[in-house]
Amino acid sequence: MLKFQDLHIGFSKAKRKEERILFTCENLTFNPGEFVAVIGPNGSGKTTLFNTILGEQNPLAGEISIEDKNWKNLTRTEKAKHLSFVPSKFSGVDHLSVYDLVSMGRAPYTNMLNKLTEEDESIVQKVINQLGLSDFINENTISLSDGERQIAMIGKALAQEAGIMILDEPTAFLDYNNRRKVLQLLKEIAEKNNQIIFISSHDLDLCFEYCSRVVAIDTSSNQLLNFYSPFKKEEIINKVF
Amino acid sequence: MLFVLLISLVLFDLTLGSFSIGFSDIFNGIFNYDSSSTAELTVRVFRFPRVITAVLAGGALSIAGLLMQTLFQNPLAGPYVLGINSGSSLLVAISTMSSFYVFGSDLGIVAAAMIGAFGAGLFILFCSIYVKSKVSLLLIGIMFGSFAGALVSVIQAYADPNNLKTFMLWSFGSLQGVEFNQLGILTIVVVFGALLSVVLVKPLNLLLLGDKSAALLGVNVKTIRFLIICATAILTGVVTAFCGPIAFVGLVVPNMVKMIYKTTNHYHLLIGSLLGGALLIVICDITMQLIAPFMNLPLNALTALVGAPVVMWIIMKKF
Structure with missing residues (x-):
């Protein structure tokens, strides 16, 4: 369970830059099993929201808590056990096999x-079987196709056994079929493993089709709006874009 | 396999020199020393230190190269290319040739070389925060090397001829400079540096995914970077202090090992680099002894002969 309380998301004061609030949100709760899409125009703060949840930057105000624990007080390794991340583009590492990549997800649990x-x-x-990766386990991650590599990366995140998985634009570099495949997979994972999955995406139609919940960043009122499935497409699009 | 090959080549190397020595004399010279026998004396004073230095220097430089390549995610990184050796050279030059004998003794030289290596490492690390492109970072390393080299030339111009000669011989790279009783320091420091690297195996593996992913898997990226630079400085510094700046080994060996082992697990890569580096320098030494046992060819000439073509090949393949 992930909770936002009076969250203000934005950039803190830095060199020659004033503090800038991108948007605020009141109390929101996300429950296990939800597949959430974060949508909004470019520059509205999707990545900033993710970075804040991931702990890369601090919220300007308010609190994020996971399983009723305040996020700030957890150590790195504890965070890694609660939260996994898949970047939008991973170009592979020479000589890194798919099996080794997925095993990296176990790093927070292993010894030195x-x-x-x-x-x-x-x-x-188990993760490899669930994702149908068993044919690729010895493949070099550099020679996989973009879709296969994305799924292998999701495998790494799954092996982390974190309650929350965050994917930054998972479909951005994929073709139409692979987009559907990846989203279908994520939907199944959320239901089956009872995980909270966040994606950011510009593929609105696909998000409305597969996700169980949509969180939209409204740039006119600077607020985070919350919608549940079934979605009223026109209404959401008119409000946000 | 590599290990057996290394041991046999080490033994072979011990027999070579200005005159050949039998295996029994070698054994006696190391374990059962009798100073009246010329053969045993030669083994003890010249050959054993030379060969062990070859093993340690090769292993240490290769591990340092592997650490740099992972830290900067760049197959062309290495202590020599990034100017870490040059940092060492600069401080050694200052301590041997200038009028301040801050670091007079053996340990002093080691300390000077390590501080130089560490400073250069921090400088490159600092630059890597601002320079994102891999090629630019290498260029900065090369420029830093030239800059340090220029400072060394300035110091040389004012140096006392005797000190200058010592320094020039040192800078050719040589395995002969280590005496039997100095082997202890060299061994301890190299082992310490190698152990520090083994402790870093897990973060090194995770760093391959990029800083952000590594941090989200529980790696404290800033601390780890600092520790990697420390380990590199220790390993490069001590070898540079005793053997002079040896080029290319740190760059070539880890790339070879990655190609042979086809893994990214740094536990295996570290051991592979250690053995492979030792092997390469021992082979270089054997070659030198076979070609010209009386001449003492500069080690750097040989490593560059092997290394430069390999580097060109990596550039053509990866960039």
């Missing part, structure tokens, strides 16, 4: 030498 225990290995195996 990164030795996988039997339990870790069975979790990695």
